[in-house]
Amino acid sequence: MTSIYERFRDLLRSEVPVALATLIEGPDIGAKLLVEESGSTLGGLGSEQLDRVVRRDAIAMLDAGTSEVRHYGPKGEARQHDVSVFIECHARRPHMVIFGAVDFTRSLASQGKLLGFRVTVCDAREVFATRRRFPMADEVVVDWPDRLLKRIGSDLGPRDAVCVLTHDAKFDVPAIIGALPTRVGYLGAMGSRQTHEKRIKRLIEEGVTIEELERVRSPIGLDIGGRTPEETAVSIVAEIIAMRTGRNVPSLSQGQGSIH
Amino acid sequence: MHEIFDDIERWRAADQKVAIARVVDIEGSGPRDPGAAMAVNSLGEVAGSVSGGCVEGAVVGEALELLEGRREAGITSFGYSDDDAFAVGLTCGGTIHLFIEELDW
Numbered sequence: 001m002t003s004i005y006e007r008f009r010d011l012l013r014s015e016v017p018v019a020l021a022t023l024i025e026g027p028d029i030g031a032k033l034l035v036e037e038s039g040s041t042l043g044g045l046g047s048e049q050l051d052r053v054v055r056r057d058a059i060a061m062l063d064a065g066t067s068e069v070r071h072y073g074p075k076g077e078a079r080q081h082d083v084s085v086f087i088e089c090h091a092r093r094p095h096m097v098i099f100g101a102v103d104f105t106r107s108l109a110s111q112g113k114l115l116g117f118r119v120t121v122c123d124a125r126e127v128f129a130t131r132r133r134f135p136m137a138d139e140v141v142v143d144w145p146d147r148l149l150k151r152i153g154s155d156l157g158p159r160d161a162v163c164v165l166t167h168d169a170k171f172d173v174p175a176i177i178g179a180l181p182t183r184v185g186y187l188g189a190m191g192s193r194q195t196h197e198k199r200i201k202r203l204i205e206e207g208v209t210i211e212e213l214e215r216v217r218s219p220i221g222l223d224i225g226g227r228t229p230e231e232t233a234v235s236i237v238a239e240i241i242a243m244r245t246g247r248n249v250p251s252l253s254q255g256q257g258s259i260h
Numbered sequence: 261m262h263e264i265f266d267d268i269e270r271w272r273a274a275d276q277k278v279a280i281a282r283v284v285d286i287e288g289s290g291p292r293d294p295g296a297a298m299a300v301n302s303l304g305e306v307a308g309s310v311s312g313g314c315v316e317g318a319v320v321g322e323a324l325e326l327l328e329g330r331r332e333a334g335i336t337s338f339g340y341s342d343d344d345a346f347a348v349g350l351t352c353g354g355t356i357h358l359f360i361e362e363l364d365w
Contacts, residue, residue, distance in 0.1 A: 004365050009269075012262050024284060024359045030333045032365050043365075067295040069285050086284040086359060088261075088295045 004032050004043045011036070012090055019058035019089045021045065024069065026083035037062055045085065049075040058087050065091035065159055093118045094159040097152070098137075099145045099175040100166030101128035104190065107233035108163060109137045115237055117161070122148050124171065145171055149178030161186035161240050163220065167195065173202050180212050186240045188220035190232075192259060217243075219252040219259045227260050261297040267307035268299050268363065276301040278363040279323035283310050287339070288354035299363070302327045310358060314338075322360050333361035 002010075004020075011018040016036070023031040028046040035041050035058040044051050053076030061067070067088045073080030096112040098105050101123035112119040113136050122141040123129035129142045141148055145164075156162070162179040163186075166172050172189060176199075179187050191199060196218045203213060221235030222242065235252075242249045252259050261282075271278050283296040291312040298308035298316065300323035309316055315338040325331040339355025 005363060008261075009265050013265065022282075022359065022361075024335055030361050030365070067293070069294075086282070086294070088282065090262075 002042075004034050007042055008034055015093070017062050017090060017092045019062050019087055021054045021058055021085050021087045024084050024086050027074070033058075035059060035062075045083075047075050050083065050085075052076060053078075054085055054087065058089070061087055061089045062091050063157060065089060065094075091159070094161070095120065095152075095156065096161045096163065097122065097148070097156075099123065099162070099164045099171060100168075100190075101125065101130075101133065101140070102165055102167070104165050104229045104232055106134060106136070107229040108165065108236055109134055111233040111237045112161075115241075120148075120152075123166070145175030146178040149175070149182065153178065153182040156182040156184040158183060158185040159244070160184050161188070163236060164189040165220075167191055169199060169202050172199055173206060176203060176216060177206060177208060180208065180215065186217070186243050187215055188217035188236060188239065190220045191218065193219060193256075217251060217253045221252050223250040223252050223255050223259075225260060261295070261308075264297060264299050264308040267305075271299075271301045271305070272363075276303065277327045278302075279326050279360060280363050281310055281319050281323060281336075281358045281360045283356055284335070284359045285357040286354055287357075290354040290356050292356075300324065300327075311338075311356060315356070319358065319360070326360055326362060333359075335359055 008020055019035045021033040023029060023045050031045045032043045033041055033045050033051055033054055034043055035055050041055055057070055069084050069086050071081045072083045074082050094117050096117035097120045098108055099122050101121055105121055109119045109121060119137045120139045121134045121137045122143060124144045126142045129140050131140050134140050162184050164172050164175045176189060222239045224235045226232045226235040239251055268278055279300045281298050283292050283294050292310055296310050298310050300306055300320050304320055322336055335357055337355060337357045
């Protein structure tokens, strides 16, 4: 029979999301419950009721990707501190979807990989969207942004990012409109302030509301005066990190001046 | 824990006992987040880390005590306290809480 350790090891090695709950204070120290995203479990913490509550919490924590200690009563009661359970979550890798197979995309895809994202590059122009130009990406998709988002949009969550780098309203507008209904945590669009103003006009004409537009980081990135594709990529991933951690740092989208 | 499986597998294949220490909580500034893990075998060999190198030496001592049956599985904390009770601390001034156990599950 497979032990909890062996199952845990095999799931992690094949990059399948999994949470490992360990009882670290209470009656049965060291007891374990392995919880998969599907809800299936292995092991137990000594009480069926406690297992049920920890399983529910672990599934929610897998979505957010956090690991922490939770406190319960002996049978999983909330607001009690008899039992402490460390829930270690191994979420799936966050997903970065980059629209536009341009020069800036190469640098951003590399930065995304450095930070542990699964990176998808998408462009409708097949001469640009090639594996050879983006060897660092996990996948290169030749398609229209709205069509890709229709396929994968429901999988996007708070840890994921959509970066629109096309500079071309023909692609930008469907990409932003496609990303707005998703749960994606970061949505940014590249372009000068002038491009941004024109794009906003187009989006409003298409029926996007002002409140929805507040979600779009545009011009994309932090105000660090970056110029080159590499520097711009740093400013974008820095903005993604700052958004996740809730830090108050100067974003280009909040400023007025020149973006370079 | 991902990065320490290769060493753990080698030790298990050689019938070595293995202890695992995992960061379960941090207070203030801590170098590694909850989930960071290190493994220690009965020869004192180490894989992985739980801090920036500040407490690993002390963790090896705790792990060997556990594998030799001189302590139980449980929480061990390192950090600066008001009365300076801890011999080993984090230079960053934070406190980390580790759960140390034998890999027998």
